[in-house]
Amino acid sequence: MVSPAILLVDKPGGLTSHDVVARTRRAFGTRKVGHAGTLDPMATGLLVIGIEGATRLLTYIVGADKTYTATIRLGVGSTTDDAEGELLEQAPADAIAAVGAERIAHEIAALTGAISQVPSSVSAIKVDGRRAYDRVRAGEEVALAARRVTVTRFEILERRDSASAIDLDVVIDCSSGTYIRALARDLGAALGIGGHLTALRRTRVGGFDVTDAVAVDALAGAPTLTAAAAAARTMPVLNVSADEARDLRHGKRLHGQATRLTASEVAAVDPDGELVGVVETRGSDIKSAMNMPEVQG
The missing domain is CATH 2.30.130.10 (PUA domain)
Incomplete structure (x- = not known):
C-alpha cells in the first residue's frame, strides 16, 4: 500500500506538469497523484506533488507565495508573452539603447507591491469552462479580467545589452496567481519597447524549496515528506x-x-x-x- 506523501520534483523544460504527474503515478504505482500549481512546458523548477491521501493537502499548498528566477528580454514582445510565441515588432535599436538603468528601476518599482495584473491570454485560466489558451489556439479573441496580485520582490540580478535587446536576469517573490510572463510583458510595454519571457524557473513554493527536489528520472524510490512534515512547512x-x-x-x-x-x-x-x-x-x-x-x- 502506498503511503500518503508529498514529493518535490524539479521539472525540466519540455515536459508539462501533467507529464510529471503521469510519471509519478507509474513510479509509485498509484493513480491518486496531483500537483499544487502548474508550470508551463517552457518553465523548469519546483512541482509539489501529492500522493494518495496527501493530495488533500494540495488545496492548502497551492495558494502559497512563490519565488521565481527568470530572464526578461526587452526590445520585442511575443504573442504568448514568452519565447514559445511568435515575436512581434522589433523595437528600433536607438529606442532600446535609450533605456537606462534608472528608467528600468522606476518601472520595476511600479510593478512591485500590490498591483492589478491582466493574465496572459494563453494562461490556464478557464473562460466559460474552457482554458484561455485553448480558446486562443482556436482563433478566439480572449480578454481576461485584471486581478490583484502582490509582488514582494522584483530584483535584477544581471543585465546584458545588445543592439536588438536588453536581457534581464531577475528574481521575483510573489503571491499565488501572479504571472511572470505578464510582468515581462508589462515591463516592456511601460518602457515602450516590448518585452517577453525567455526563461523561467520556480525555486520555491511556500515552505518547499527546489534544492530538496528530485529529478524526473529519479522518481522511483525518491525520498518523500510525510503528510505531517509537509503540513508543518505549510x-x-x-x-x-x-x-x-x-x-x-x-x-x-x-x-x-x-x-x-x-x-x-x-x-x-x-x-x-x-x-x-x-x-x-x-x-x-x-x-x-x-x-x-x-x-x-
Whole structure:
C-alpha cells in the first residue's frame, strides 16, 4: 500500500506538469497523484506533488507565495508573452539603447507591491469552462479580467545589452496567481519597447524549496515528506492527544479549545506523528476542515 506523501520534483523544460504527474503515478504505482500549481512546458523548477491521501493537502499548498528566477528580454514582445510565441515588432535599436538603468528601476518599482495584473491570454485560466489558451489556439479573441496580485520582490540580478535587446536576469517573490510572463510583458510595454519571457524557473513554493527536489528520472524510490512534515512547512501545528485525534477524525469538535489555535488553518498531529487533518475554529470550538484518511494497521 502506498503511503500518503508529498514529493518535490524539479521539472525540466519540455515536459508539462501533467507529464510529471503521469510519471509519478507509474513510479509509485498509484493513480491518486496531483500537483499544487502548474508550470508551463517552457518553465523548469519546483512541482509539489501529492500522493494518495496527501493530495488533500494540495488545496492548502497551492495558494502559497512563490519565488521565481527568470530572464526578461526587452526590445520585442511575443504573442504568448514568452519565447514559445511568435515575436512581434522589433523595437528600433536607438529606442532600446535609450533605456537606462534608472528608467528600468522606476518601472520595476511600479510593478512591485500590490498591483492589478491582466493574465496572459494563453494562461490556464478557464473562460466559460474552457482554458484561455485553448480558446486562443482556436482563433478566439480572449480578454481576461485584471486581478490583484502582490509582488514582494522584483530584483535584477544581471543585465546584458545588445543592439536588438536588453536581457534581464531577475528574481521575483510573489503571491499565488501572479504571472511572470505578464510582468515581462508589462515591463516592456511601460518602457515602450516590448518585452517577453525567455526563461523561467520556480525555486520555491511556500515552505518547499527546489534544492530538496528530485529529478524526473529519479522518481522511483525518491525520498518523500510525510503528510505531517509537509503540513508543518505549510501552517502551524497543533499537537493533539490520542482521544482528541479520535474525536476529530469522527467529526466531533474540541469544545472550548479555540484559543489553542494560532492561525485560521492549523495542522493537527497525533501522538504517533500522523497528520489528523487541518483544523479551524468554530466559535469557541476547534473543528476539522479536512481529515486525512486513517492509517490502517
